[in-house]
Amino acid sequence: MSRMLRASAIMAAGTMVSRVTGFARTMVLAYAIGTRALGDSYNAAYAIPYSILDLLLLGVLSSVVVPMIVRAQQHDPDRGRAYEQRLLTLSAVALIGVAVLAVFAAPLLIDLYTDWTPGDRQYEVAVLLARFILPQLAFFGVGAVAGAILNTRDRYGAPMWAPVVNNLVVICVFLAYAVFSGSGNDIGAVSTGDLALLGLGTTAGIVAQAAILIVALRRVGFSFVPRFDLRNARLGEMARAGVWTIGYVIVTQLGFMLTTNLASAAGNAVEGHGISPYTLAFQLFQLPYGIIGVSVITAMLPRMSRAVGEGRLNDVRTEFGSSVRLICSLMVPVSLLLMVLGPAITVPIYGHGANSVADAVYIGNVLQVYGLALVPFALFQLLLRVFYSFGDTRTPVFIGAGTTAVNAVLMLVFYAMLPARYAVMGLALAYAVAYALGAMLAWWLASRLVHGLGGWTIGMALTRMYLAALPTAVLALAAVWIVTDVVNGLGFINSLIVLATGGGLGLLLYLGVAHRMRIPEVNSIVGMVAGRVGR
Incomplete structure (x- = not known):
């Protein structure tokens, strides 16, 4: 137990510092x-190697590679070495070869991922920039496999802190x-x-x-000793195990493209x-x-899987x-804020x-959507995770692919309907609508699988949470109105005042209202915080 707690603490600390x-x-x-234009060029070049890695490696790393390494450690005479x-x-x-080809194909890749003209x-x-950044493909991929090997040895510190x-x-x-x-x-x-400096510096990281x-x-x-006897690398088994994951990654990458x-076409029309x-x-x-949801899901999946296994x-x-x-x-008040x-x-x-402040405000407008x-x-x-707990990896692929397809159609519709200055906000709106529809489909299929998910109970709980969060939203709106209309503008100091009032006091108001409404989950959070403060 102490070993598990220590590993969890290392991962939590590494994840938090990594996000900061x-x-x-x-x-x-x-x-x-x-x-603006230079930032867009950098972000486009920076995104390409990650898209390629998703296609080649990272999409199957956790779902296929790690389990196969563990199996080799358990069954091979040399413990999988x-x-x-x-x-x-x-x-x-493979990745050195891909990196070299990608560097030569940089013009084609930029042409595929953007609307810019050669x-x-x-x-x-x-x-x-892409030619300076794409060599990182080889290092990132090798590092990812090295991290997977370390995880199978219960060494979590380096993969979290690297x-x-x-x-x-x-x-x-x-x-x-x-x-x-x-x-x-x-x-x-x-x-x-x-x-x-920008490109090679990024690769140096x-x-x-x-x-x-x-x-x-x-x-x-x-x-490490190079081994080229690849007949024993079990590539066929790896391909069969990862085919659904690879298919999903391809669909999502087409959507990202x-x-x-x-987005690049919108930037051409309106800079920034x-x-x-x-x-x-x-x-x-x-x-x-990443902070709230992932930790809960990480704890939820093993317990659900055990419950499924025991019927x-x-x-x-x-x-x-x-x-x-x-x-x-927690997500309900944060989403409103x-x-x-x-x-x-x-x-x-x-x-x-x-x-500029105007550029930052537009990023905030996209964030609002x-x-x-x-x-x-x-x-x-x-x-x-309901499907994963049953060992079903195929249904999530179809749900995810359908959600991506709906997102793509909506992006095209909103892009055609909206002026260029609102186009990126339209892309964010398409994402929101697509995932709302995807959640509805996933709920229907998961409910059939489990013979009901308690929709009425969950719906009533969510309604109470939104009602408890309404005063928080009103307080935040009042803070924004006073600063923008009365004090005249969102500068650095004014924004901090709005955040402290609408965000800080708003969340405290939500906790108080939800506590009085006897929302059990909020009461648990308040009780835990109060207990720690009391110490």
């Missing part, structure tokens, strides 16, 4: 190069650009040396991350309203789920219902340096 330094990284990025070496050799050779300055800058080093390296790179380059966010003035993981492997006694094309606002707002939107469907329904209510007891306070959140974070998606997205993820 990741936030600092995006802040420094916006400060150094802004969210030769299999691990084959896997690392295959990953290194020969334009923004296109050429993105291509050059991304922190990556973030720190990139933060230093962007600070160096801001200090030593006079180009700022001017894409016409940026030099090849400036782009090399991944190199440092991979180096830490490889050193950690050596410390647990893993000695459409998103970046539409393109890929960068979409990317930065999406990262902020994902943060509450206790009532316990599956109970576990699902309690998880939904616990997550939504995002819808009201979006610009007040983004101005203090992104309204500095090369990024994303607030609509927070609860449906969390419910969607919870519902997929």
Whole structure:
């Protein structure tokens, strides 16, 4: 037990520090190069290697590779050592080859992921940045496999903390650009040396991350010896096990490709309203789920899986219902606050340096629309875990693919209907509507599987949570109105005042109202906090 608690503490601390330094990284990025043409070129080039890795490796890493390593450790005479070496050799050779091809194919990739025209300055800058950034494919992939091997040895520290080093390296790179380059966010003035600093510096962060993981492997006694006897690498078994996951990744990447094309086209029409606002707002939107939802889901899935294995469907329904209510007891007020306070959140974070306050406000406008998606997205993820607890990986693929297809259609519709200055907000709205519909479909199918999910009880609980959160939304709206209309504008200090009043006091108001309404999940949170303060 003590070993498990220690591992959990290491993972929690590493995840929190990684998210904090990741936030600092995006802040420094916006400060150094802004969210206009140069920022869009960087974010487009930066997204491509991750899309390629999703297709080739990361989509099957947790669902296929880790279980196969564990199986080799359990059944092979050498406890899986030769299999691990084959896997690392295959990953290194394949990804080095992919990285080289990707560097040469950078113009084609930028053409696929954006709406920019070859020969334009923004296109050429993105291509050059991509050529500096794409070599990280090899290091990232090898690091991912190394991290998987470490996890199978119950070594969680390095995989959790290595991304922190990556973030720190990139933060230093962007600070160096801001200090030593006079180009700022001017894409016409940026030099090849400036782009090399940004691109190669980004790759250096991944190199440092991979180096830490490889050193950690050596410390647990893993000695890498290249092995090319790939007949024993069980590639056919890996392909069969990961086929559904790979199919889902392909569909989602096609949807992402459409998103970046539409966002880049919007940025062409209205500078500062393109890929960068979409990317930065999406990262902020994902943060509450990453902090609140993932921890609950991580604890929920093993308990539901055990209940399924023992035929206790009532316990599956109970576990699902309690998880939904616990997550939504916090997600509901946060989603309303995002819808009201979006610009007040983004101005203090992104309204500095090369990024203007107006640019930061637009990121906040996109975040406001994303607030609509927070609860449906969390419910969607919870519902997929019902299928995973039954060992069903195929149904989530079909649900996810259908949701992505609906998202794609809605993005095209909203993009055609809305003026260019609202196009990226329309992409966020399409995401929210698609996940709301996807959650409804997932609920119907999961309810048939479990013979009911307690929809009436959960619906009444959510209604009470929204009623308890209404005073919080009113307080936040009043704070925004007073500052924007009376004090005249959302500057840095004014935004902090709005956040302290509408966000800080608003959440305290929600906890108080929900406590008086006897919402059990909020009472548990209040009791836990009060108990810790009492100590």
